[in-house]
Amino acid sequence: MKRIGLLGGSFNPAHKGHRAISIHALRALGLDEVWWMVSPGNPLKSESGMAPFEARMASARRMARHAPIRATAVEKRLKTRYTADTLRKLPRVYPKHRFIWLMGADNLAQFHKWRDWRDIARQVPIAVIARPGYDSDAHASVAMSWLRRAVRPAGQAKSWTRWRLPALVLLRFRPDPTSATGLRAADPAWHRRFVSPSPPSSGTYPSNP
Numbered sequence: 001m002k003r004i005g006l007l008g009g010s011f012n013p014a015h016k017g018h019r020a021i022s023i024h025a026l027r028a029l030g031l032d033e034v035w036w037m038v039s040p041g042n043p044l045k046s047e048s049g050m051a052p053f054e055a056r057m058a059s060a061r062r063m064a065r066h067a068p069i070r071a072t073a074v075e076k077r078l079k080t081r082y083t084a085d086t087l088r089k090l091p092r093v094y095p096k097h098r099f100i101w102l103m104g105a106d107n108l109a110q111f112h113k114w115r116d117w118r119d120i121a122r123q124v125p126i127a128v129i130a131r132p133g134y135d136s137d138a139h140a141s142v143a144m145s146w147l148r149r150a151v152r153p154a155g156q157a158k159s160w161t162r163w164r165l166p167a168l169v170l171l172r173f174r175p176d177p178t179s180a181t182g183l184r185a186a187d188p189a190w191h192r193r194f195v196s197p198s199p200p201s202s203g204t205y206p207s208n209p
């Protein structure tokens, strides 16, 4: 049985915050791997400003290097966009794996807007990672008021495969303020670095037959 942490995200682009929380979660939860599920399109986010899937995948692959982190296109393959659908299909494809959902505190603050969010919490345990600026919103959220009784002590985090669901654990590592929004503001054309260069213009090289 493999113990897998799932970090779904837009990865627009992937950054060192994703890597830091994944490495901490690997240790705290006793995971074999973290899978970054690069979303074909977050149902709650607008498409404007969203870099092409291939560029987001490439940035995730690069940021995941030399760590037990896999950048995956699982949702593209499963043809799912909603997390609840992905989680229904995953155990059929990977019957020997056990999954825990990882998310930053900003996502918990919005979690009640996700489709079938209560079903998600009944399907997999959830680990929420503290994020600077979002922790109080997360604690006061609609989802948290439903999940409060399901909170497990962080000291028992490695036992997550035995928890009765719903179950939620709050993890606090050294908070990392990095965000994709901040990176896009500093470098709006970041995705161009991940797109293969266009072929040379005709004139310099013989044209194709």
Ligand SMILES: Nc1ncnc2c1ncn2[C@@H]1O[C@H](COP(=O)(O)OP(=O)(O)OP(=O)(O)O)[C@@H](O)[C@H]1O
Binding pocket: 007, 008, 009, 010, 011, 012, 013, 017, 018, 021, 102, 103, 104, 105, 106, 107, 129, 130, 131, 132, 176, 177, 178, 179, 180, 181, 182
């Ligand atoms: N610095 C961080 N600390 C804690 N969690 C994070 C951090 N960065 C990202 N996450 C979490 O990683 C997952 C994927 O995040 P995402 O790809 O949306 O990055 P982001 O930095 O939140 O992007 P954006 O600023 O565009 O919303 C989400 O669950 C998010 O909460």
Ligand SMILES: O=C(O)c1ccc[n+]([C@@H]2O[C@H](COP(=O)([O-])O)[C@@H](O)[C@H]2O)c1
Binding pocket: 007, 008, 009, 010, 011, 037, 039, 041, 042, 043, 044, 045, 081, 082, 083, 084, 107, 113, 114, 115
């Ligand atoms: O299923 C939903 O309704 C839903 C709504 C919003 C976000 N999500 C998922 O939440 C994850 C984090 O998304 P993001 O864009 O905040 O990185 C990603 O896997 C999305 O598919 C899922």
